[in-house]
Amino acid sequence: MKRALFFLLNLAVYVAIVAGVLFGLPRFLSWYLHTPYPMAAITSGSMWPVLHTGDLVFIEGVGKGDLRIGDIVVWKNPSGFTIHRVVRLGENTLVTKGDANFTEDDPVKYEDVVGRTHQVWGKNARIPYLGHITMYASQR
Amino acid sequence: MAEEIWNLDSSEPEKKKGWWERKTGEKLKTHEKILGIIFLVVFLFVFYVTLDANKYQAEVRVIEGQGRVGVNPTTEKLDFGDLSQGTRSARTVTINNSTPVPMFVSVLRLGSISGLMTLEKNNFILRKGQEQQVEFTVYMPASAPVGTKYTGRVFVFKIPAPFF
Numbered sequence: 382m383k384r385a386l387f388f389l390l391n392l393a394v395y396v397a398i399v400a401g402v403l404f405g406l407p408r409f410l411s412w413y414l415h416t417p418y419p420m421a422a423i424t425s426g427s428m429w430p431v432l433h434t435g436d437l438v439f440i441e442g443v444g445k446g447d448l449r450i451g452d453i454v455v456w457k458n459p460s461g462f463t464i465h466r467v468v469r470l471g472e473n474t475l476v477t478k479g480d481a482n483f484t485e486d487d488p489v490k491y492e493d494v495v496g497r498t499h500q501v502w503g504k505n506a507r508i509p510y511l512g513h514i515t516m517y518a519s520q521r
Numbered sequence: 522m523a524e525e526i527w528n529l530d531s532s533e534p535e536k537k538k539g540w541w542e543r544k545t546g547e548k549l550k551t552h553e554k555i556l557g558i559i560f561l562v563v564f565l566f567v568f569y570v571t572l573d574a575n576k577y578q579a580e581v582r583v584i585e586g587q588g589r590v591g592v593n594p595t596t597e598k599l600d601f602g603d604l605s606q607g608t609r610s611a612r613t614v615t616i617n618n619s620t621p622v623p624m625f626v627s628v629l630r631l632g633s634i635s636g637l638m639t640l641e642k643n644n645f646i647l648r649k650g651q652e653q654q655v656e657f658t659v660y661m662p663a664s665a666p667v668g669t670k671y672t673g674r675v676f677v678f679k680i681p682a683p684f685f
Contacts, residue, residue, distance in 0.1 A: 426636065429662055433636050481662030483607060 422512030427479030632673020
């Protein structure tokens with residue numbers, strides 16, 4: 382009886398930890414990074430070699446005044462999200478370009494910018510391969 | 522000392538001990554034996570699949586200019602030749618299954634070239650006697666520095682899949 386209770390207690394603790402990580406982590410990241418979209422999976426090689434297909438990157442919310450040329454930003458478009466580097470900042474729009482692309486993207490309105498990649502020690506915070514899970518799940 | 526030896530000789534004949542018991546002084550329990558056998562089977566399976574895999578060296582060089590492609594016609598490795606930014610080169614590998622067991626084919630790319638290389642098809646079943654061509658394409662993006670050589674290895678694993 383005592384062993385069964387101990388087993389159930391252990392199980393409850395593990396379930397609580399898993400649930401905390403699954404549901405709590407995205408909420409925590411949203412709060413910490415000031416954005417409703419704190420993570421993004423890289424689905425193409427347009428930012429190679431800085432970001433690779435399958436990387437999971439962290440996004441931080443950013444205001445218009447904090448954006449700089451060279452930042453890697455995430456912006457909304459009709460087909461989803463794009464993660465490219467800022468090459469020009471204008472009054473109402475900014476222009477981005479994928480490092481691996483030859484052409485610039487069409488101008489993007491500031492209100493469409495979701496955020497920029499979160500940096501740790503001057504480098505983009507990314508988890509290689511973890512983005513494949515998100516990509517796989519979204520294809521299902 | 523002599524007495525000790527005599528005592529040993531007079532005792533019951535010892536049961537034959539296994540290697541593990543001789544080393545540790547403890548007998549293997551049934552579940553430990555089962556786990557050991559499972560581990561051994563898995564190890565041998567992985568060892569066989571790895572040994573049986575086709576392995577290719579892959580490389581490509583970035584050259585200056587626009588629309589320039591220099592192809593090395595070697596069949597020993599996946600040499601994509603010299604590519605200028607914005608160009609692409611493709612090589613084909615033929616995979617066949619000459620065994621009576623269906624095979625699950627999985628291609629693994631390693632090295633700096635893997636980020637530039639795309640595969641037409643991956644993770645598929647090859648039935649007995651079937652042959653399949655897989656095309657590997659390397660595209661040289663605008664961010665590839667001129668003069669750089671990207672290398673890597675490509676492993677084509679054939680994993681027995683009798684239930685598919």
